[in-house]
Amino acid sequence: MRYGYATVGLPTLDPAEAIAAAAEAGYAGLEWKVGEAPHAIGSSAETFLVGNRTTLSLDPADGRRVARLSAAAGLSVIGLSPYVRSGDLSGLDKVLAVAEASGAPQIRLQGPRFEPGGPDYHELSAHFLAFLTDAAEHAIRAGVRLVVEIHQHTLFPSASLAQRLVSQFDPTRVGVIYDVGNMVFEGYEDYRIGTALLGPYLHHVHLKNAVFRPVDGRGPVRVHRPRWSPLDDGVVDVPGVLAYLDEIGYEGWVSLEDLSTVRDPVETLRYNASVLSACGAPGWSVPVAG
Template sequence: MRFSVFTAALPQWTPREAVEQLAAQGWDGIEWRVVDQQDAPEPGFWAGNRCTWPLATLEQDVPRIRELTEGAGLQFSGVGGYALCDEHADVDRLLAATAALGAAQVRVRTPALGTASYGELFAHARTCFADIAGRAARHGVKVLVELHHQTVVSSSSAALRLLDGVDPAAVGVIHDLGNLVIEGGEDVRAGLEMLGPYLAHVHVKNCVWRPAETGADGTVRWEHAWAELPTGQADVGAYLRHLTELGYDGWVTVEDFSTDRPLAERTAANLAYLRAARVAAVPA
């Protein structure tokens, strides 16, 4: 089991600062965020993120990305793409760049809820990923589908329905523990087991639900908030134990969107916590 960080969680660092800091702390790899983002007055996770490579210049940036990553002694855990499954030209660009980097796997997004009926969105996504699988195989890379709230694939069972009949060598699933606190909650171990050969990658973050407001009629409305790995509602230690017992030996990529600690302290604490949890997960 190897540990990496998704650069969406590193908004204050430049790519060079990110690889230098992560390498010095002892991380195994990095997962680069690739998207044309909005500017922001201050660096943020989703806008103005300094540790993001623009999709618009991805082909030109590939040599630089590879030089920085390999020069720091880090490996690619994957590429965090934001292209939707029906944005065919952008998906093809991500596939080609992933192959050029030697990164092995790249995320392609599934449709968000609300733009059409669930059945229409799901059928459309199934058609798209069946097609993408062939294109990914030609590039020698794997496409990743992330379990994500407010999309057509928020659970392991939904992912299995989406990919039924698709070659797991070409398309796999990112199991995301923190996202499942928000939506798609199934028994964690059962979800991992049911994915079988489709379990290709793991994202780890944590989350809590908290009361947001109380209406005039007494109805309490709740909201979710990101939390540090040890303090959220998901049991990260038990998660690593399940993964170990099921024979998973791939990447565990951290997406910590909590902000209580400074960034360097946060990343170092996360690695120490995961290393200790990995040791505890191995049977005596």
């Protein structure tokens, strides 16, 4: 396994600063946020999604720049994380151009979100399947693969629902981002089940944590909902997850996508490096001082 960092978790840094900080902390690559997130306002990650300075524009020049800076720092461009809406092939093509310019091997896609009075699961599935079929052809021409992220409040909150879709595609072209933090919010299945179902479609892992807290307000029932938390304090058994991925022979990237706010984002990046060291994370190498 190789460890990188998602720039969505570094909203206060510009690209050059993010590359320098990640390299110094010992990460091997960065997964780049691209474009703005239309659903960001009012979301649990608003402070990371809105005004994020490490966001790349839809300009291939940005891709070439981060490729050059990353190579100089010894980092890989792990992939791009845009917010392309289902059906927006024009928007996807713009991201593909950035991917080609940066050398990114993959582009993250999210499933559509449910809206009050909107299409039901079956309608959304049919629409997204048609989009992904066309999108995969565009990506093939660009030499890039597509990865669907397991994400709460979307069409694919679990490994089984993601597998139901991607199993219709060539696993070398379309795969899944297995996000263990998102599955605290919705869609958790035993890791042995989820990873077995995904099989060759398990292309990437997002690592973060969350904890359940009571919701403010009075009522007959004290409701608890998940909130983002530090990597070493939450529902996700981080050492256990990493040990299990190693056990099944996973050799891909693990991107830390920490959305907690206990520490400053840069301090969080460094702190998480110490957590990986303390866990004895398989494949993690402590940087040599100096």
